[in-house]
Amino acid sequence: MRKKTLVLAALLCAALVALCACKSSAQTVPETTAQEVNWPRERLALNEDGVPMLEVYVVGEEQLKTMDVETYVQGVLAGEMKNDWPLEALKAQAILARTFVLKFVSEKQSRYPGADISTDIEEAQAYDAAAVNDRIRQAVRETRGQVLACEGELPYAWFHAHAGGVTELAKVGLGWEGEEPAYTQVTDGREPEAVDGADAQALLDAQAWEATFTAEEFEAACAKSGVEIMLDNDSQLSIAQRGASGRAEVVEVDGRPVNAASLRIALGSTKMRSTLLTSLRIENSDVVMAGKGYGHGVGMSQWGAYAMASEGAKAADIVKHYFRNVEIVSLW
Secondary structure, three states: OHHHHHHHHHHHHHHHHHHHHHHHHHHOOOOOOHHHOEOOOOOOOEOOOOOEEEEEEEHHHOEEEEEEHHHHHHHHHHHHOOOOOOHHHHHHHHHHHHHHHHHHHHHOOOOOOOOOEEOOOOOOOOOOHHHOOHHHHHHHHHOOOEEEEEOOEOOOOOEEOEOOOEOOOHHHHOOOOOOOOOOOOOOEOOOOOOOOHHHHHHHHHHHEEEEEEOHHHHHHHHHHOOOOOOOOOOOOEEEEEEOOOOOEEEEEEOOEEEEHHHHHHHHOOOOOOOOOEEEEEEEOOEEEEEEEOEOOOOOEEHHHHHHHHHOOOOHHHHHHHHOOOOEEEEOO
């Protein structure tokens, strides 16, 4: 009996030691704090609530407006995502919008004199103050000050409408020329197969597309991408290189390589909606292509966020599904 008691006691002690060791190990890797995140805290003045202030050039009104970051994020959120979408999807988008603006201010200069950032979508994010409603305000309020951080730095908070089922790395989806960021990854897009109501057609439009370009349009786009070509009915088009997601990385035109991400921008990103091509051919002297998804495919899929939130995922779960090696940090 005494022997059994001693054995049980030894096992209990071992369990306690292991538990303490786990706690000790966990405590040696503290979470990133606001003070450890590199963001432009010295450049931006704070209001009475401790929120950074921005000079925003509002393109629609052709004037500079002074507003705090949280007010700016409300307008961006309403411009980038429908204001009746699931709350946790909106919150995930708000975190990315806040990260985006602080990253922009820390690294770039607005093209508009005196502005920290603008509502020009060619420079920054979409913006629609008129579409701000209580749901938008709630999403921003419940993520107040929250940004993504990776190894103490603000990441590029990339997002897109629909991944076509799978996301992509920046080098392929965006034609990123630097080293691949530590936070991008190829992962399941998590988009819904179908939705009911007013969003049904929008989802169908994002899932698959087809576009036709004249020879002149295609030649001009290739030229913008740095490759001079001349098309005729005997020209050969092919996808010479694909990324891990299946997206075209290099399109070959009569043996000449053209960067697919660059070509997409040159042709128009609302017409050539993605580089996840399913068809590429010449037909009656035109270039006809088809594909899946809408956007560059890097970072968060908005339709994926919609589906994940509808299934009960929280904003943190959503952003961490699309970005690796990131934390959510409250800066104020």
